[in-house]
Amino acid sequence: MNTYIKQLIELIEDAITKAPKKNTDTDEYDAEVESCFAEEFLQGKPGKISAITGIDKYNFPACDKLESGQLTSLLTSLESLLEAYNWEFMFPEKVTSKVKYQFIIDHWDSEHVHCEQSMVQIETCKFDENDCPFPGHCNVCHSFKCDNDSSHHLDKGLIDFSNLLPDFTEEDDETLRDDIDKFKKLIKEPKNTHHIAGIHNYCDGRCKRCEFTDKCSSFSLNSELESFNKTEAPQDDKQIKVILKATTELIEEELSKKGIAMDDALSEIENEEPEQKVKHSLEKQAESYAEKVKRWLESNQMELESRIVAQPNLKINEDTETITWFQLFIPAKINRAVNGLSKVEHSDLDTYDAHGSAKIALLAIDESLIAWENILKFIPNKEDSILNLLRHLSKLRSELEKFVPEARTFVRPGFDETNF
Known part of the structure; x- marks a missing residue:
């Protein structure tokens, strides 16, 4: 041989x-x-x-x-x-x-x-969990069948972000002090006083398409920060150091008002036993969808790029942008909705936020479904895989509507109101 x-x-x-x-x-x-x-x-x-x-x-x-x-x-x-x-x-x-x-x-x-x-x-792969070509070797579709499995690959683990953050020294404090103070003032004293409270919590994040940017505190702050950063010469990780230090000091100030020392608060958090939580099936399905989108786009990159170049009038580029924009957005908002309603003692604020998060997740799913249907019209040779993605997304939408039946009627500040 x-x-x-x-x-x-x-x-x-x-x-x-x-x-x-x-x-x-x-x-x-x-x-x-x-x-x-x-x-x-x-x-x-x-x-x-x-x-x-x-x-x-x-x-x-x-x-x-x-x-x-x-x-x-x-x-x-x-x-x-x-x-x-x-x-x-x-x-x-x-x-x-x-x-x-x-x-x-x-x-x-x-x-x-x-x-x-x-x-x-x-x-x-056609993304059909009932006919997998790689059984035992791929978990992308497996999430539907692991609702009570805490060891499943989509369940959250403990993540150490400390190695991602820049070191902050006393010397940094001295050289960046003016910038830190400017940033703190920027957060505490936004220039625009006509903002709609909470409007940014339940939007889709696409500011360029939004009619309410002049009433959004998040957009206003980001715009001011961009203006602030343009006046400063780029210098390694200077910007993130300024943001982290300013944010830390603002938290310390708020804790101090309540008579709580930052060190005591951190010590209490470190001593807490991490909560062992099995991820909800909705969260797994949403994250599984995100993984499927990643795989599909990788597998069909040439198909999409060729049609975008050769057939720009079909607007496939816009549909692809919609799908990729909401790919991770949907899991994030569903996670927020599920967590808000899953607390043993959730407050009215938790319930309100969960309903709002579920609504914007549903709207994102609606747009994604339309985008996939458009792509299917233009690329019929990918019917099998696209139909399976559509089924996945439709099932996710249906189950989210059952889990949060009040979501569709939630009134988002600004967007769903008539007095603005």
């Missing part, structure tokens, strides 16, 4: 030498070239991988005939061959070499567009 594997790898290497040469002159890569690539992808006729590479499927031994080292060497050569012909199978992160190899040879006679100058991603 070793002799045969060696000969097969030599055959693959010979096929690699026959692959079309790629244009490596990046200086010549302009909009016209990009448009040609898009047309090549959209107008190209799909062909079998075996026919285009010149290597028939029967040449590849089955997995159970290969030793570990042989499998690794053969898979490496196969992936190099695919790359030479601008193909890439988009596998989940934890898929083993054995599963990858078997999947590739099983689909060696599948047909795909071949672009000589641009990479084509080959979709490997």
Whole structure:
């Protein structure tokens, strides 16, 4: 078998030498070239991988005939061959070499567009949890079945953010003192006095599309901060040091008013036992959706980019932006809604915030569903995977409406009121 594997790898290497040469002159890569690539992808006729590479499927031994080292060497050569012909199978992160190899040879006679100058991603998953091609190797769809599993990969763990924060020294305090004081004043004394209280808590965060920016304290503060930062020369992590120090001092001042020392408060937090909380199925489904979107976009990048370039009138770019904008937004708002209503003793404020968070999550889901439906119209060859994403999102919407039945009728400050 070793002799045969060696000969097969030599055959693959010979096929690699026959692959079309790629244009490596990046200086010549302009909009016209990009448009040609898009047309090549959209107008190209799909062909079998075996026919285009010149290597028939029967040449590849089955997995159970290969030793570990042989499998690794053969898979490496196969992936190099695919790359030479601008193909890439988009596998989940934890898929083993054995599963990858078997999947590739099983689909060696599948047909795909071949672009000589641009990479084509080959979709490997339709996001159907009932028909998974990688059982036991991928958790993207598994969240529906783990409602009571605290060890599930989507359950939150304890995260140490300390190594992400810059060190703050006494010298920093002296050199940045003026900036820290300016920042504190900016937060405590916003210039605009006509803000709608709480409007920023239940918006979709897309300020450029918003008609209420002049009434939003968050937008106003960010605008003033941008203006403040433009007057300062960029200096490593200076800005984040100023923000962190100013925020810390403001918290200390508020605690002091209540007779609480910061050190005592931190000590009490450190001594508390971390709450062991099993994540709600809604949270898992929302985060699973976000993972699916990531995988789908990675697998269909060339498809989307080509259509955006070649068919700008279809506005696929706008639909893609909507999907990516809400990809993480939806899990965040659902998490806030679930946590607010899951407290043993939740206050009226917790209930109010949970209803508002659920409403904006539902509105984000509504927009995402419309965006996916539009993309399906323009890319019907991706029907299977898009329909499964639509089913996932529709199920999430339905269950969120049942969990927070008051969400749809929640009146968001400013947006849902008529007196502004």
